[in-house]
Amino acid sequence: MTKRLKQIFMGASALALVSAMSAPALAEDVFELTILHTNDFHSRIEPINQYDATCDPEENDAGNCFGGSARLETVIQERRAASPNTLLLDGGDQFQGSLFYTYYKGKAAAEFMNTLGYDAMVVGNHEFDDGPEILRGFMDAVDFPVLSENTEASQDEHLAEVLTGSVIKDVGGERVGIIGLTREDTHELSSPGENISFEDPVASMSRAVDEMKAQGVNKIIVLSHSGFNVDKEVASKVAGIDVIVGGHSNTYLSNTSEEAQGPYPTWVEGPDGHRTAIVQAYAYGKFLGELNVKFDENGDVIEAYGEPLLVDAAYPENNQIKARIEELAEPLQEIRETVVGSLAAPLDVQSGLCRHLECEMGNLVADAMLARVQDQGVDFAIMNGGGMRASLDQGEVTLGEVYDVLPFQDTYTTFDLKGEHVVEALENGVSELETGAGRFPQVSGLQYTFDPRNPVGERVTSVSLADGTPLNNDDTYKIVSRNYMVEGGDGYDVFKREAMNSYGFGTGLEVVVSDYLENQKAPYEPYLDGRIQMNSE
Numbered sequence: 001m002t003k004r005l006k007q008i009f010m011g012a013s014a015l016a017l018v019s020a021m022s023a024p025a026l027a028e029d030v031f032e033l034t035i036l037h038t039n040d041f042h043s044r045i046e047p048i049n050q051y052d053a054t055c056d057p058e059e060n061d062a063g064n065c066f067g068g069s070a071r072l073e074t075v076i077q078e079r080r081a082a083s084p085n086t087l088l089l090d091g092g093d094q095f096q097g098s099l100f101y102t103y104y105k106g107k108a109a110a111e112f113m114n115t116l117g118y119d120a121m122v123v124g125n126h127e128f129d130d131g132p133e134i135l136r137g138f139m140d141a142v143d144f145p146v147l148s149e150n151t152e153a154s155q156d157e158h159l160a161e162v163l164t165g166s167v168i169k170d171v172g173g174e175r176v177g178i179i180g181l182t183r184e185d186t187h188e189l190s191s192p193g194e195n196i197s198f199e200d201p202v203a204s205m206s207r208a209v210d211e212m213k214a215q216g217v218n219k220i221i222v223l224s225h226s227g228f229n230v231d232k233e234v235a236s237k238v239a240g241i242d243v244i245v246g247g248h249s250n251t252y253l254s255n256t257s258e259e260a261q262g263p264y265p266t267w268v269e270g271p272d273g274h275r276t277a278i279v280q281a282y283a284y285g286k287f288l289g290e291l292n293v294k295f296d297e298n299g300d301v302i303e304a305y306g307e308p309l310l311v312d313a314a315y316p317e318n319n320q321i322k323a324r325i326e327e328l329a330e331p332l333q334e335i336r337e338t339v340v341g342s343l344a345a346p347l348d349v350q351s352g353l354c355r356h357l358e359c360e361m362g363n364l365v366a367d368a369m370l371a372r373v374q375d376q377g378v379d380f381a382i383m384n385g386g387g388m389r390a391s392l393d394q395g396e397v398t399l400g401e402v403y404d405v406l407p408f409q410d411t412y413t414t415f416d417l418k419g420e421h422v423v424e425a426l427e428n429g430v431s432e433l434e435t436g437a438g439r440f441p442q443v444s445g446l447q448y449t450f451d452p453r454n455p456v457g458e459r460v461t462s463v464s465l466a467d468g469t470p471l472n473n474d475d476t477y478k479i480v481s482r483n484y485m486v487e488g489g490d491g492y493d494v495f496k497r498e499a500m501n502s503y504g505f506g507t508g509l510e511v512v513v514s515d516y517l518e519n520q521k522a523p524y525e526p527y528l529d530g531r532i533q534m535n536s537e
Contacts, residue, residue, distance in 0.1 A: 029297040031174050034083035035221070036076060036290055038090050039247030040283035042097025042126070042389065043407075045069050045112055045325055047317075051391030052284045052350050053404045054098060054336075063313035067285030069112040070317035070325060075288050075309060076116055083292070085172035088117060091247025091280065092124025092182070092225030095138075097389055097407045099332045099400060105130060106138030108328055114143045115321060120167055122180040123148040124225040124247060128190040129408065132158040139163070147180025147223060150204035156195040166208055168217055174295075177217040179208045181224040181234070183248055188491050189438075201226055202237045209240045218299025221245060228261070228280060229435055235268035235276035242301050243293060246280040249436070252287070253280055255307055265291060265304050277304040286311060336400025341517025344525045347392040349405070354385035355436045358532035361388050361405070362442025364524070368516035369480050369509070370444040373414055379465065379477045380445030382425065384490050386438015387482060387509075399514050406510040413486040415499035420473035423460055428491045431456045439490035443531060446471075451535040461535060476500070482509065 047068035049055040055065035080086045094109045095101055101109070106127075113121070123146060127135050136158040139146045149165030166179040183189065184198045192198075205222060212220050222241050224231050227249035235244055243265075254260035265277035281289035287308035294302040353359045362385055370381040390404035417425075429441035430450045441448075449462045463471040471477075481495065483504055488496035517524055 030302065031172065031219075031295045032083070032085060033171060033174075033176065033219070033293045033295070034079065034086045034290065035243065035245060035279075035293065036079055036086060036088045036288060037245045037279065037281060038072070038285060038288060039225070039245075039280060040091065040093045040124070040250050041109075041285050042093055042283065043095065043101035043109060044098060044284045045100045045108060046098070046329065047071060048284055048286065049393070051346070051348065051393060052286070053390035053392070053401060065313065067311045068317065068325070069116065069285075070319075070321040071311050071315050072285055072288065073116055073318040073321050074315040075311050078315075079288070079290055079309070085174075087119045087169065087171060087176065087178075087221075089178070089221070089223055089245050090118055090121040091223060091245055092122045093126045093247060094121070094124070095134075096126040096129050097284075097404070099335060099403050100328070102403060102407065102409060103332055104328065105134050107141065110138050110141035111324075112321070114141075118142075118144045119169060120144055120178045120180075120223060121146050122223040122225045122247070123151060123163070123182045125183045125186040125189040128186060128192040128196075131191055132156050132193055132196065135159065136162065147178065148182040149179050149208045150184065150199040150201060151182050152197045152199060153195070156193065159196070165204075166212065168212075168215070174219065175217050177212040177215075177220045179205065179212070179220065179222050181205060181222055181226050183226050183230075185491070188489060188493075190489075201230055201234050205234050205238045205241065209238060213240060219295055224248075227251075227435065228266075228278070231278050231280075232266070232268050235270060235278060237271060239270050239272040239274055241270065241274075241276045242295075242299075243291065243304070244276055244278045245289070245291075246278060249280070250283040251280040252282040253278075253308070264289075264307055275301070277301065279306075281308040332400070335403065336398055338399040339396050340399050340402060340514040341397045341520055342523040343392055343394050343397055344523040346394050347526050349385075349388045349391050352436055354388055354442060355438060355440045356385075356433060357534060358528055358530070359385065359442065360526035360528060361391070363444065363527060363529070363531070364516075365406070365509070365513055366442050366444035368513045369412055371516055372412070372512050373480050374445075376414065377478055378414055378445075378480050380443060381480045382429075382446070382485070383442045383444075383482060384429070384438055384485055384492075385440040385442055386490065387484070397517055399510070402510045402514045402517075406508075406513060408484065408509075410509050411483045411505055411507060412480055412509060412512065413483045413502055413504045414478060414480045415486060415495070415502040416476050416478055417495070417499055418473070419463075419471045419475050419477060421494050421498045422471060422477060422479070423463055423473070424494045425492055426450075426460045426463065427457055428494065430459045431491070437490070439492070447531045447533075449533040449535060453535075466531070
């Protein structure tokens with residue numbers, strides 16, 4: 001464990017001790033609830049390394065890894081033993097992110113979530129990546145409700161009879177309401193199909209809270225997969241929400257770490273003066289969030305305090321769960337161990353740079369895509385920064401590691417597009433810089449400049465080909481991109497609307513990148529060359 005992570009863990013432990021020592025004695029009419037929570041787990045069933053990718057067994061044995069279902073079990077059981085009234089909640093996106101999902105789809109996630117004893121989960125956008133049918137299979141397999149109040153699925157044959165918006169749990173003799181909230185733009189981010197739609201978060205939560213109150217429930221949790229900014233907006237506009245347990249934005253909230261994006265919990269005042277506590281615990285099972293909430297007899301929050309617990313080697317793995325994970329991993333080993341190339345330096349995406357600026361991983365993936373089809377007259381490649389989900393360390397690179405980087409089993413498509421629509425696509429890509437959205441365009445064969453101070457739709461200030469030739473709005477260019485984006489994902493509806501002569505290839509992007517690395521004559525040197533520039537003066 002690194003010095004910084006030790007400091008985080010020690011700080012979290014110290015805060016928990018101080019909070020416990022300073023908490024006032026409870027009166028008989030005070031109810032205390034402990035909310036344990038995860039979010040954006042992304043199939044990290046095995047332990048992860050410092051880059052949030054699958055950890056080598058040797059590194060895990062050396063105590064240098066984090067998370068994993070076997071270690072989470074130990075932490076969860078310890079924290080449950082410390083509090084008689086506990087809920088374990090998940091903020092969505094259990095699907096996608098490792099070979100466990102690629103091979104088993106939702107079956108492995110369901111098995112281990114049942115083992116850990118989750119009480120409820122919200123539907124994340126990635127739960128729709130393989131359509132409603134796979135989500136239905138997962139829902140049938142789990143022992144807890146999977147919620148989404150703002151998902152309209154009454155016309156879908158798979159989800160119409162099973163997807164519910166909320167649940168009321170009896171915890172220590174008290175009724176606690178839990179309401180699910182899924183990202184409103186899930187149609188742009190995943191593949192829910194034409195029979196499913198998503199309602200505005202404020203309107204849906206206002207209705208659901210009113211319904212809860214009408215049933216006499218005065219302790220209300222929103223389990224949200226909408227992102228930290230949306231959660232704050234909902235808390236400011238909807239009266240009566242006590243706690244929002246969030247996901248989607250991978251936000252690390254903490255009272256002890258300088259790297260935190262806000263305090264844990266973050267408080268937001270609602271329209272009636274009621275304050276809502278918002279929590280989120282980064283991603284990938286690296287932390288287990290722990291929020292302790294005290295309610296008075298009217299259901300009002302007296303106090304809420306806690307800290308995400310770093311799930312590191314201080315917590316031993318549960319041997320029974322570890323053995324089961326190793327059993328399920330056996331069919332994956334041949335894929336994982338195939339060496340496809342090597343790196344002269346690490347490639348990092350977890351810093352979030354690929355969602356804001358040119359990044360070395362974006363250059364690798366976009367270059368690989370363009371090299372694959374350049375002999376077909378393709379001019380440039382566009383790849384969304386959020387499509388790359390793990391980092392790579394220096395040294396040998398295996399196919400399994402490339403699968404971790406590109407876990408979506410996505411193929412690629414070539415198509416023709418007029419210059420004016422290329423600019424429109426780039427404008428979409430830089431339209432949500434403030435939220436770190438995954439649509440940010442990494443490119444190859446293209447150069448562009450943007451100004452984040454300009455209004456959305458007017459941020460791209462110049463575009464040219466790699467040789468410096470300015471892009472002509474009236475000319476037609478041949479492009480290669482992810483099939484997900486060509487189908488309108490991440491807001492790239494201009495591709496779906498305006499693309500001409502589209503041709504989809506059946507080869508996965510992970511194979512494209514693996515082949516590209518394998519064809520390098522020496523270890524691949526990560527690089528930046530200024531193809532994306534930001535005006536900031």
